[in-house]
Amino acid sequence: MKVAVLSDIHSNGDALDAVLTDARMQGAEAWWCLGDIVGYGAEPDKVVDLVRGLDAVTVAGNHDWAACGLVSTRLFNRHAAHAADWTTKNTRPENLTWLAGLPLVELREGARLVHATPSAPEEWNYCMMIEDALLEMDAFEEPLCLIGHSHYPGAFEKDGEDIRYTRAPQLRLRPGRQYLVNVGSVGQPRDGDPRAAYAMFETTTGLIEHMRVTYDVEAAQAKILDAGLPPFLASRLAAGD
Numbered sequence: 001m002k003v004a005v006l007s008d009i010h011s012n013g014d015a016l017d018a019v020l021t022d023a024r025m026q027g028a029e030a031w032w033c034l035g036d037i038v039g040y041g042a043e044p045d046k047v048v049d050l051v052r053g054l055d056a057v058t059v060a061g062n063h064d065w066a067a068c069g070l071v072s073t074r075l076f077n078r079h080a081a082h083a084a085d086w087t088t089k090n091t092r093p094e095n096l097t098w099l100a101g102l103p104l105v106e107l108r109e110g111a112r113l114v115h116a117t118p119s120a121p122e123e124w125n126y127c128m129m130i131e132d133a134l135l136e137m138d139a140f141e142e143p144l145c146l147i148g149h150s151h152y153p154g155a156f157e158k159d160g161e162d163i164r165y166t167r168a169p170q171l172r173l174r175p176g177r178q179y180l181v182n183v184g185s186v187g188q189p190r191d192g193d194p195r196a197a198y199a200m201f202e203t204t205t206g207l208i209e210h211m212r213v214t215y216d217v218e219a220a221q222a223k224i225l226d227a228g229l230p231p232f233l234a235s236r237l238a239a240g241d
């Protein structure tokens with residue numbers, strides 16, 4: 001089965017449209033969503049409606065729960081806090097209720113799905129370094145854990161006591177090894193590449209491909225500015241940082 005794995009859409013409807021078109025062209029048969037559907041961008045209802053329409057297996061991100069009041073924005077930077085407040089006021093109540101009901105963890109096809117880290121999903125930590133991965137890969141039993149949160153696509157591979165990090169565009173899961181894969185961000189990439197990121201996971205062959213898709217960045221930027229959201233949230237989309 002070919003699964004399209006999306007994360008960190010961040011209310012960017014233009015990026016999500018492009019990713020859905022691409023993933024369907026690639027033959028996606030199922031959809032997993034790793035959270036942060038909303039926050040930062042200007043189209044929260046559009047992206048929530050689209051994800052709900054896909055019947056995607058979905059876990060909560062910190063921005064999803066911030067929008068519905070389940071996570072404090074005290075630790076958010078001021079742009080993120082402003083966007084969270086805007087999102088609360090500009091999202092239909094039934095969509096906020098749906099976001100509030102999302103779980104922190106899902107298990108599918110031998111894979112663990114979580115927004116931030118498997119060791120403590122509710123603490124919204126980052127797993128960026130080998131030292132982080134050492135701890136995180138002891139925190140799940142499955143051969144694969146899929147995460148988002150950092151907006152930085154890449155993968156940790158554990159073979160016995162060895163852990164290595166790779167940003168290779170393709171990864172084939174090998175028996176006996178364990179993987180922690182960050183699928184990157186659909187709506188606000190931060191790895192210097194402004195194209196929308198997602199991953200395609202072929203469950204039978206164990207092939208994971210990091211995909212990149214160009215989308216109408218200027219359209220998304222215009223919507224952010226028109227909504228009165230911080231201009232920085234528009235400008236960073238062009239830089240992909």
Ligand code: ZN
Binds near residue numbers: 008036150
């Ligand atoms: Zn995010």
